[in-house]
Structures are given as structure tokens and as C-alpha cells.
Amino acid sequence: MDVADSNTVHDASAAALGFYYQSQYALLMLVRLRTDDAAVAIERLDDVEIESNGQSLLYQLKHSIQENPPPVTLTCVALWKTLKVWIDAIPLVSLADTRFHLVAVGPVPADSPLMALCDEETDREPLLRAMLEEAQRVVAERADDRVNKVSLRHAARAKGCEAFLELEPTIRSSLLKRIFIKPDEVTVGEIPAELSRHLHLLPKEHRLGAAESLLAWWDLQVVYTLCGKRNRVVHRSEVEHTLSSIIPQLDEDNLTADFDLVNHPDDYQADSMLYRQIALVGGKPSDTSKAVREQWRAAHQRSKWIRDKPQLRSKIAKYDDKLKESWSDIHTRMVENCEMRSPDEIASMGLDILRWTHDLAPKEVEPISSSWSGHYYVRGTFQLLAIDLTVGWHAQYLTLLKE
Structure with a gap:
């Protein structure tokens, strides 16, 4: 110079x-x-x-x-x-x-x-x-x-x-x-x-x-x-x-799993609502640690997509709706089956829904794009929706967590 x-x-x-x-x-x-x-x-x-x-x-x-x-x-x-x-x-x-x-x-x-x-x-x-x-x-x-x-x-x-x-x-x-x-x-x-x-x-x-x-x-x-x-x-x-x-990443339908196998910082704490939702159904420490890990990955994935391709906002929102519909089908049936059940039984049924989001939902719900292969996005997005009380695990989660 x-x-x-x-x-x-x-x-x-x-x-x-x-x-x-x-x-x-x-x-x-x-x-x-x-x-x-x-x-x-x-x-x-x-x-x-x-x-x-x-x-x-x-x-x-x-x-x-x-x-x-x-x-x-x-x-x-x-x-x-x-x-x-x-x-x-x-x-x-x-x-x-x-x-x-x-x-x-x-x-x-x-x-x-x-x-x-x-x-x-x-x-x-x-x-x-x-x-x-x-x-x-x-x-x-x-x-x-x-x-x-x-x-x-x-x-x-x-x-x-x-x-x-x-x-x-x-x-x-x-x-x-x-x-x-x-x-x-x-x-x-x-x-x-x-x-x-x-x-x-x-x-x-x-x-x-x-x-x-x-x-x-x-x-x-x-x-x-x-x-x-x-x-x-x-x-x-x-x-x-x-x-x-x-x-392949330039097209909206070609999304890559940027945070697969990436772990959150040791001192990371999720929103308190995530822990409260899991506590309502008697979740174990393994349920909580998995939920926190996948929530962190999904949140960072969403942020990266929106930062790199702002036009993906509508695609992300539509997929949230798809996940909410899949959850609603299972949660509504569970609520109907809760009549005459004890509090412990109701909590146990809710825990089954939480574990469904971890174990079965990534396989049963259509992925966000044909190229997508990361299970953490479905798991973690359910946790993000739970933080907003858009979905929940307990039959009466809205009533119990309204305050």
C-alpha cells in the first residue's frame, strides 16, 4: 500500500x-x-x-x-x-x-x-x-x-x-x-x-x-x-x-444439516418453559438433555437459513404448521383418553408424546425438504414450539402453565 x-x-x-x-x-x-x-x-x-x-x-x-x-x-x-x-x-x-x-x-x-x-x-x-x-x-x-x-x-x-x-x-x-x-x-x-x-x-x-x-x-x-x-x-x-x-445448497429445496453432531456450549441453558413442559410429564434427565440439545441445534439451523436465505421464512413457517398438525392429532386423542385417569397416568401419557417427538416424529413427519436428512430439526422445532406453548406434552399444559 x-x-x-x-x-x-x-x-x-x-x-x-x-x-x-x-x-x-x-x-x-x-x-x-x-x-x-x-x-x-x-x-x-x-x-x-x-x-x-x-x-x-x-x-x-x-x-x-x-x-x-x-x-x-x-x-x-x-x-x-x-x-x-x-x-x-x-x-x-x-x-x-x-x-x-x-x-x-x-x-x-x-x-x-x-x-x-x-x-x-x-x-x-x-x-x-x-x-x-x-x-x-x-x-x-x-x-x-x-x-x-x-x-x-x-x-x-x-x-x-x-x-x-x-x-x-x-x-x-x-x-x-x-x-x-x-x-x-x-x-x-x-x-x-x-x-x-x-x-x-x-x-x-x-x-x-x-x-x-x-x-x-x-x-x-x-x-x-x-x-x-x-x-x-x-x-x-x-x-x-x-x-x-x-x-445444491443454492436452491431452497436443497437444505443441508449444518448442525448435525454439533453440540451446544457446556453452559447453555434453554428457555425455562422447555424445562417446565418436561417437568409436567415427569421427564427424566435423559429426556431433558436430548430436548435441550435438539432445541439448540434447530434454533441455530433456523437462524442460519433465515440469515443466508431470507426467502425461507415462509417455508419454515409452513413446516411449523405441519408439525403442529401432526402433534395435534396425537395430543387430541391423548386428551380424549385421559378421562377417569389418575394424575400420574395422565403425566405418563404426556411423557409418551414427548418421546414421540424424539423417537418417531422425525421418521413419520415428512421432512422440510426432499434433501433433508437431519432428525434434529423435527425434534428441536417441537421444543421451540413448546417454549411458545404452541404445543405441549401434558393434557392440561395450557392451564397448568398459563401463568
Whole structure:
């Protein structure tokens, strides 16, 4: 993000967005490349390192959150800092098989000699001479400052300029032939939309949702690579496999069990009405623990569906009605059979209904969608309805719990 010799202290959010940009841009490049063997690593030899068709593609990214991003010029810090990084990497790569990219959200001025790096076919000799002159000027002015015992100018660019001048002429020319600038690139906020434009096989209305889901998965993979929980390299085939699993989730009728086998926090307490409903029918600790667990899972599943797909609200409400109808058929019959029964017998009959919601209802009631396979949703939703007193287990639950 450096564009001039400056000691300006940037807001921490800019630095955070800069790294986030590296992560998301790496995925964008992997999708853009379309070569089956493509793979990417972040923060290894460079900000982003891509292997494709036997070539190493190194990317230095210069993001900016300014409304008018600063241009990339021959005197900017970003250019010379980037050159220093690449010069240091030369012993670690095969120069003949490596391409170096400076990616910037800002422009390259039309009259700048750096325009030669925006086009593979342009002669780069004039640029090489201009860069040598600039590097020599920086070194000479710093030498003058030492003689005059004043603060040295160009501190941020000095190492890059010195390293460029110290290169053997043949290596310097070879390096310059393999450098490219990608100006006016998308910003971090524009990446989801840009990524969606490359998902050509999906219906247009699903592309942005798929891109956002893919980015969420990608962010986790990047964290895992950096903390050693997985291989540092992520392959294109992994992206394709993940995308194929995301596609079925884009349709309302294709719902996945996100909380199957996920347990609630140890200190989680459900609404007190859940416990009161179970106590009325003499439920055992195992009945209560199962009810709390499934209620937590169902509540989080509903929240996720509504957050990700607000249009599912009506589907969820209709399914609640289906569950209430199934409960009503059994509860009404139970109430009719309660005449002349003792309180203990009535409670026992209610306990049977509670256990029906756990054991049989997930199999007997049609699932919320044809793809749904998680029993916890039916079990837990009955508990949510019980908390609202929409359903209950005891024959007189409304009377006994009205206060």
C-alpha cells in the first residue's frame, strides 16, 4: 500500500483489509486461470504464489481503501519495495519459468514508462534506462546526505534501488522481461461480484451466493494453511469440489444439516418453559438433555437459513404448521383418553408424546425438504414450539402453565 516516501501511520483496518485482499485475490486468480493443475500458496515466496502449467506466478498486491487510489509511478515506494522482494526471491526460483506481477487498485499514468509493464509486446529497454536513472538518483542523493550529515532521503525505496543496481545486467534485463503490472484491479469489496462473473455454469441469480459461500470456505482454508492445520498449497481441484457441494445448497429445496453432531456450549441453558413442559410429564434427565440439545441445534439451523436465505421464512413457517398438525392429532386423542385417569397416568401419557417427538416424529413427519436428512430439526422445532406453548406434552399444559 506504500505509494510515496512517507512515515504515515495507517489505520489498522487498512492493514487488515490488505491481508484479506491477498487471500481473496488468490482465489480469484485460481478461478480465472482455468488450468486444471493450478495451485496457490499465500505468504510463501510472495503475497500470492501460483503454480500453473509448470510456471511460477508471483503476485505482490498493493491494495488501497482510498476513494481515488494512488497511481503506480517510477518514484513510488510500492514499486521499489516490490522489486526488492522479487530480487531476494531470485535464488529461490527458476527465473526462466517465473513471472512477476504487481497488482494495484490504482492506475499507471498513461505517460509513465511503466506502461511498458502492462503489455507483453512493448519494448522494455526505455523503461530499463529510466529505472536505472531513478535508482542511481536515489543512491546519489542519499550519498550526498551522508556527506552533508543530514537525514537520508528515500529511506523506504533505498534497499530496492540498491538491489536493482547491484544485479548483473543480464539478470536485471531477464527479470524486467518477466515483470507485469496489473493496474486498476478490483478492490476487496468488489471481489465477490468479480468472482461471481467467472461462475459461468451457474444460473445468473445463483452466482453471487455461490461466490460468497466459496469465499467463506476459502477464508477458512487460508487460516488453516497459515497455522499449519493443512498443506500450504490449495489446488484448483479443491475449489471445484467445494463449488460442486455449494451448488445444491443454492436452491431452497436443497437444505443441508449444518448442525448435525454439533453440540451446544457446556453452559447453555434453554428457555425455562422447555424445562417446565418436561417437568409436567415427569421427564427424566435423559429426556431433558436430548430436548435441550435438539432445541439448540434447530434454533441455530433456523437462524442460519433465515440469515443466508431470507426467502425461507415462509417455508419454515409452513413446516411449523405441519408439525403442529401432526402433534395435534396425537395430543387430541391423548386428551380424549385421559378421562377417569389418575394424575400420574395422565403425566405418563404426556411423557409418551414427548418421546414421540424424539423417537418417531422425525421418521413419520415428512421432512422440510426432499434433501433433508437431519432428525434434529423435527425434534428441536417441537421444543421451540413448546417454549411458545404452541404445543405441549401434558393434557392440561395450557392451564397448568398459563401463568
